[in-house]
Amino acid sequence: MGETTVVEIFPGTLTDGFFAPQRFEGEVADCEITGTIPSDMDGMFVRVGGEFFYPPKFPNDAPLHSDGYISAFRFRNGRVSYKGRFIHTPRFDSNLEAGRNQFGLYRNPFTHDESVQGMNATVSNTAPTVHAGKLFSVKEDALPLEIDPVTLETIGFHDFNGGWKGQTFTAHPKFDPLTGDMYAFGYEATGLASDDIYFYRVDKHGTVAHEIRIKQQPYISLIHDFAVTQEHVIFPFACYYTDMEQLRAGKIHWMWDKTLPSMIGIMRRDGDGSDLRWFRGPERCMMHVFNAQTDGNTVTLLAPFYNGNFFPFFPNVDGSPWDPSKAQGFVRKYTFDLSSSHDGWTEETLFPAPIVDLGKVDHRFTTLPHRYAYSTMADQSRPFDTARAGEVGRKPVNTYARFDLAEGRMDTFFAGDVHSLQEVSFVPRRGSTEEGDGYLIGTASNLADLRTELVIVDAQRLEEMGRVYLPFRAATQVHGYWWDAEQLNLNEREGNA
Numbered sequence: 001m002g003e004t005t006v007v008e009i010f011p012g013t014l015t016d017g018f019f020a021p022q023r024f025e026g027e028v029a030d031c032e033i034t035g036t037i038p039s040d041m042d043g044m045f046v047r048v049g050g051e052f053f054y055p056p057k058f059p060n061d062a063p064l065h066s067d068g069y070i071s072a073f074r075f076r077n078g079r080v081s082y083k084g085r086f087i088h089t090p091r092f093d094s095n096l097e098a099g100r101n102q103f104g105l106y107r108n109p110f111t112h113d114e115s116v117q118g119m120n121a122t123v124s125n126t127a128p129t130v131h132a133g134k135l136f137s138v139k140e141d142a143l144p145l146e147i148d149p150v151t152l153e154t155i156g157f158h159d160f161n162g163g164w165k166g167q168t169f170t171a172h173p174k175f176d177p178l179t180g181d182m183y184a185f186g187y188e189a190t191g192l193a194s195d196d197i198y199f200y201r202v203d204k205h206g207t208v209a210h211e212i213r214i215k216q217q218p219y220i221s222l223i224h225d226f227a228v229t230q231e232h233v234i235f236p237f238a239c240y241y242t243d244m245e246q247l248r249a250g251k252i253h254w255m256w257d258k259t260l261p262s263m264i265g266i267m268r269r270d271g272d273g274s275d276l277r278w279f280r281g282p283e284r285c286m287m288h289v290f291n292a293q294t295d296g297n298t299v300t301l302l303a304p305f306y307n308g309n310f311f312p313f314f315p316n317v318d319g320s321p322w323d324p325s326k327a328q329g330f331v332r333k334y335t336f337d338l339s340s341s342h343d344g345w346t347e348e349t350l351f352p353a354p355i356v357d358l359g360k361v362d363h364r365f366t367t368l369p370h371r372y373a374y375s376t377m378a379d380q381s382r383p384f385d386t387a388r389a390g391e392v393g394r395k396p397v398n399t400y401a402r403f404d405l406a407e408g409r410m411d412t413f414f415a416g417d418v419h420s421l422q423e424v425s426f427v428p429r430r431g432s433t434e435e436g437d438g439y440l441i442g443t444a445s446n447l448a449d450l451r452t453e454l455v456i457v458d459a460q461r462l463e464e465m466g467r468v469y470l471p472f473r474a475a476t477q478v479h480g481y482w483w484d485a486e487q488l489n490l491n492e493r494e495g496n497a
């Protein structure tokens with residue numbers, strides 16, 4: 001290992017080979033399985049990603065602008081069924097009627113056709129989330145879209161009965177395991193390139209219970225993910241910026257300026273925002289987080305931040321070419337001293353292995369002290385069968401990694417020599433309370449057989465338990481999560497005994 005590997009959310013082009021668009025929706029009533037599906041797995045693994053139903057209007061458009069697609073593996077009684085559907089955003093329906101893509105560059109309405117000016121242009125292609133018995137597809141440029149959890153049909157935008165006042169909603173809401181409350185925010189909350197961040201606590205019944213409005217500074221950047229502790233909220237962003245000038249000039253929404261400071265804002269989660277404090281640091285690409293805690297005046301954040309610009313399609317403002325050697329993520333710990341007067345932080349890289357930044361923890365420990373973090377990586381020491389799978393350049397993401405923060409130990413699971421893994425997710429074992437007791441689950445692209453497999457791994461022994469096979473290559477994902485049947489009342493909705 002040592003070099004970076006482009007992960008599947010943008011494998012160079014999303015129009016070739018395994019990733020060629022299919023315009024396909026479908027179901028498999030009872031999937032082929034090897035091994036054994038754990039009998040306690042009664043629930044659903046839901047994935048959201050996207051593909052361009054119609055080709056992008058501009059060749060330099062971001063793959064992140066692909067049409068949202070939601071799919072679900074439903075587990076029950078040791079068997080697994082599958083469904084996949086496009087998310088019917090206003091954009092998707094309008095394009096389908098027009099028979100072409102009327103939308104220009106990623107999040108730049110000045111590049112869209114006149115026919116769709118003023119239309120909500122979200123592609124809703126980032127993540128599924130569940131709260132108060134409802135399933136949503138979420139992307140940071142719009143409100144959540146409610147999805148029927150049985151049919152996967154799109155119901156419509158959801159504003160929490162009018163309680164959510166912002167125009168945007170993060171793809172990564174956080175859930176307090178002690179209360180069931182959801183914490184979420186939106187940036188550019190009052191419109192394109194606005195500096196407003198609206199933050200909300202939504203109680204376990206789905207009602208907005210607290211709002212904080214703050215200003216982003218010193219520049220408008222993407223805040224893709226955030227962290228919540230039992231006392232604080234943490235907003236990281238870095239180097240990507242936008243403004244109306246570049247949008248009016250017809251450019252893509254984000255440019256990368258490494259001379260801008262990396263910023264991390266921290267405020268009390270139950271306050272009014274007046275205590276918000278911005279810390280500053282050197283160039284990093286701050287996308288996803290693992291978890292965070294508050295201990296007295298010390299806030300710690302565990303996050304797989306990259307060294308530099310991760311996205312080759314968001315150009316460097318200085319005109320320099322994208323540098324893949326800087327698109328490397330690591331398990332990193334950031335420490336903030338709220339009692340000090342300086343505005344810096346300390347950064348520790350806890351493990352030397354480069355990882356994909358799509359990491360997870362046992363979500364029953366979100367906001368709380370925890371021992372394990374999970375991610376994926378491209379282990380270059382593992383085999384790859386180019387005779388069967390074709391030449392792919394560097395070895396793809398092929399390994400799940402479990403990081404034991406207490407012992408400084410990394411354990412891995414290798415998915416196969418013709419496989420490219422998507423994000424790993426954690427499934428708690430039913431009835432357990434011990435951290436890490438459960439399963440790791442995620443899809444693998446079988447590049448030899450051109451079909452998608454779902455891998456189920458014992459999260460403690462890191463040994464494969466079972467594998468589910470689709471007879472086709474499923475649309476790729478960005479994020480996926482597991483929910484037990486009770487969280488979506490699946491058995492009642494499906495009419496099961």
Ligand SMILES: [Fe+2]
Nearest residue numbers: 171224288479
């Ligand atoms: Fe994300």
